[in-house]
Amino acid sequence: MATRKKPAAKKCPDSKGDGETTETVQVGTRKRRDTDHRQAALCLSCFGTGEATD
Template sequence: MAARKSTARKRPAKKCPVCKGTGEVAVLVRVGRKHRVVGQQNGLCLTCFGTGDAPTD
């Protein structure tokens, strides 16, 4: 009789503290010679690379 395999339970991934799990962050849009701020657009979170999971050290 074969021994039973125990399945390891995965812990739920922690959310990224920068983007709070969404994978996107607001990025300012600057224009002109004086770099005036004219708005915001969504950008990829560089901490988690858009996955939304907290980075592992």
């Protein structure tokens, strides 16, 4: 990851400009069994804009 080239545009590196990321769903603590369920989530790095906030 650290060796990735800088994007041509100021796209969010986390969501790659999509504004959303696929995160592993983790509700609360590990009380429940771990799940591999993934879903698209609003990218917290760009807040869904898909643009780098830097």
